[in-house]
């Protein structure tokens with residue numbers, strides 16, 4: 001589904017022209033469609049319509065409070081990976097009983113904060129972490145529900161930097177150790193260890209890796225649940241691939257939902273999913289201005305006012321984002337072209353292409369499909385401010401995060 005498209009010459013989202021936003025807001029800025037989040041959530045919800053499951057949005061993909069508010073109203077829970085994400089989710093009125101806390105390196109303070117807030121489940125990634133949570137829960141005189149994150153040793157057939165399911169990755173606990181944990185679960189007097197969790201990676205387009213991990217997990221479930229229903233919660237992660245390249249590579253979500261239903265005893269198990277990108281990727285665009293154009297021999301550089309500090313994915317994962325002009329341009333130029341940012345790094349490249357629109361200095365460009373892992377991964381590198389975020393809702397647009405001022409950036413520094 002396209003949430004940014006041209007009407008006549010103008011790029012629009014919902015009923016708002018991006019050009020009109022840029023008349024009021026200095027570039028670069030992110031803008032999102034509120035209704036895109038709602039639609040994406042409901043596509044997922046409908047795919048699982050006859051199954052009661054917890055859809056826990058991976059807030060790391062985009063954790064703006066207004067966006068969490070939208071998803072909360074649609075009925076989403078969240079998957080968080082830090083006390084910061086947890087605090088924001090609670091501020092957005094996500095019910096604690098709809099929150100799972102993942103991550104390989106939770107601190108004492110983060111665990112204490114999570115337990116005190118009575119969250120649904122902490123997904124644990126090592127035996128040492130399990131002992132630490134037990135001690136903290138004991139001190140608080142509380143019992144915490146726990147999921148054990150498996151490392152299934154199955155790679156998600158994706159970019160090596162976003163694969164998480166192999167033994168060579170830092171995530172999860174190997175299968176044989178997981179069985180041990182369940183056998184000895186009584187040792188952990190302040191933990192209710194009833195869950196299994198996994199997440200094998202991101203941008204997975206095929207159903208096969210999921211089939212493989214479901215099969216392996218089922219064998220483990222059968223062993224552990226042989227005499228009594230010990231495992232009651234199954235958190236099957238996220239990772240559903242989206243079609244950045246526009247290659248007709250839509251994730252087969254209905255087939256996936258059928259696979260979940262046919263693989264597991266859903267009457268006995270509460271199923272949790274943790275989609276991030278699937279809900280947020282195409283909801284947003286990064287709007288930037290062309291500052292300068294230059295040629296080095298037969299190579300053209302289009303230099304924009306937005307770079308890898310605003311959108312890190314191309315530099316980090318070689319990922320592709322389609323870039324289009326905000327006001328339609330008919331002519332293109334066939335010449336090797338790099339669209340680059342202002343950051344002092346050669347990897348600060350937003351796109352390499354053999355042909356691009358014949359843009360002029362001062363033109364506006366939209367870096368599409370930047371709703372996921374865009375703003376949430378941005379940084380102050382080169383002492384550049386975090387940029388403004390705008391939410392479009394039908395024919396209105398509002399600021400949902402202000403651009404940082406220089407004073408905001410410098411306020412924590414202590415000059416000796």
Ligand SMILES: Cc1ncc(COP(=O)(O)O)c(C=O)c1O
Pocket residue numbers: 058061079102103199201202203237238239240274275276277278
């Ligand atoms: C534990 C966990 N769950 C869910 C996600 C969301 O992944 P995606 O955005 O690919 O759906 C991630 C992503 O890194 C993750 O680490």
